[in-house]
Amino acid sequence: MHLVWRFVISTRRIAVLAATAAAVALPVLAAPAATAAPASVATVASAASSCTGNPYLPWAIHGTSAVTIRSKASSSSTALGVLYKSHGFTVHSTTKGAKWVNVTDKKTHVRGWVSGTYVYRDVRMCLD
Secondary structure: OHHHHHHHHHHHHHHHHHHHHHHHHHHHHHOOOOOOOOHHHHHHHHHHHOOOOOOEEEEEEOOOOEEEEEOOOOOOOOEEEEEEOOOOEEEEEEOHHHOEEEEEEOOOOOEEEEEOOOEEEEEOOOOO
């Protein structure tokens, strides 16, 4: 009896796997073959997506809504103000490795250092 029960379970598993494989493979097999874009479209697309000249995006605050502006590039230095994500800011310089970023808050005009952990530039991913 034990062998018969095992056979039934195995048969059901095989049937479920076969049905799943068929459901996944059917759209792939039924899809039309890919065709190349006309040369003029391909040329325009590659020119527009080229980012080798400047792969950096603008500076932004990431992972938090605000960061503390400090007098020196140190977490133990005096807090001068708060740079909110909604405020614009200008970047003047960074420490080596961009661990700290020297900024001026465009709304409050406070200048100081913020952590590079939260203020940095994203980098575009070039797929050319």
